[in-house]
Each structure stands twice: as structure tokens, then as C-alpha cells.
Amino acid sequence: MIRAGHLTTALTKGATFSSWLAAACLLGMMGATCLDVALRFFRYPIAGAYETVGFLGALMVAFALADTTLKGGHIAVEFLADKLPPAPRKWLNRTVTLVLIILFGLLTLRMGRHALELKEAAEVSMTLKIPVWPVVTGITAGMGLFVAVLVTRLR
Template structure:
């Protein structure tokens, strides 16, 4: 389990760094576009690139947010329950999250395949659309790994007397 957590942590850190780079690129591109618009020479495709970068930031930040348990949780309900029922609720919530996240990751991957087969590209810059869907699927997949690790830790905690 320790190796799994280490590997997952490495993946989360890599995606977090990629998301941070996308965020910096988004800011730099927006600033550059504003300056160039004032000069009368706006960047073609800047809005499209900023939208892509925003989607990448969200997809790459999901695993880190889950690892830090930054999502809205059931804690107000769970805090009032005794230890074992609280752990059962948390395990069920984790398993439900894992199922939903796994289904979303799988469907994003399938959709990316359809986009690739259809040679779908973005309107202004002609970027291949399937790449964005693959990265979103990757972010969701790593989020599944994080949730699985958290669920395993909860089960271990529940089994321990």
C-alpha cells in the first residue's frame, strides 16, 4: 500500500505542476493579449487558448484537490455519528465517488477516441480536440487512484479495533 500511495503522490504532484504551468501560461497569454489589443494587434486564438488552458487547469487540479480532501464532504453529518457508522458512511461515499469518477474517466477516453477518429479540431487554431479530452480523462483517472487509496485507508481504519 505504501508503494501505491507513493506512486499516486508522484502522479498527483506531476499533474499539479502541469496545472500550475497551464495557469501561469493562461495569465501570461491574457496579459499579452491585453497589451497587444491596446496596440491594435490582438493575438489570434487567444480566447480559445485561454479556454483550453482553463480546462487543463481544472482537469490537472482534480487529483490534488481530492488528495487534500478539498471537496465539499459529508463531515457535518459524519461528525455526529459514532466511529464505526461514520467510517461506513465515509467508505460508501468514497466507493460512490470512485464509481462516478471512473465512469467519467472512461467516457472521456471513449469520447476522445471518437474525436480522434473524426479528426475534430478547434475552430480558430485547428488544435486536435481529442488531446484535451485525453488529458481530462487522465486527470479523472488519477483522481480515481487517489479515491481508491483513501477508501482503502478507511477500510483499514474500520477493520482495526
């Protein structure tokens, strides 16, 4: 049986690892963009640089969600919530969290199904001709971790 403390620790470690993956994606995006721009000067642009940056950008966002949520790093517009007393504010936060769990939970399930469909169809990217399903699987994993972190916020 897994205790709540162990689960929270595992989620925190998973979110930290995921944030490192997001950082690696950002570094890859910067490297691909800089190299492509530099090589264009010599008339040797990198084929698929735009495609690579797009894939890495999507992965970066998905991988950053869980850790950003744990750290409370999202931008929050709380004009209404700041004016509420503590009890209704707590109710509003839980309601919003529940809506996010449902929305991203459904989105994660659909993305996972889509990744399997892409793998089965052997779908590849247009320029580089690399399989697309691993990218969608990575996005699914990042969103799944985000949903798990949201669930811990309901306590």
C-alpha cells in the same frame, strides 16, 4: 508484483507531477489573458486566446484533482457528518468515496472513448484549428489519476 506501499508512492508522485501540470496550465492561462489584454490596447488581440484559456482551464482542473484529494484540500460541507459518531461517519465517507469512484470512473472511461472518437474524426478547434483530442486525453488522464487516488482512500 506491486506492493501497496509502492503503488501509494507512485500515485503520490503522479499526483504531484499532475499538480505541477495544473500550475503550468494556470500560468499559461494568466499569460495568454494578460498578453491578449495588453495587445488589445494596441489593437492586436491574440486570435484564439479565449479558446486557449478554455482548454488550459479544463486541463488545470483535471490535473489538480488528484493532488488536491491527497492533501484533503477540497471544500467539505460536513454539517451532518460532524454530528455523527465515528463509525457512521466512516461509513458515510466510504459510501461517498465509492460513489465518486463509480461516477468519475464511468466519466473517465467515456472521456477516453470520446478522445479516441475525436482523434479518428480529426476534430479541430474553431479558431486555432488545433486537434482537440490531446486536450480531452489530458483531461481523461487527470480524472483517471483522481479515481486511482480515490481507490486508495477506501482502505
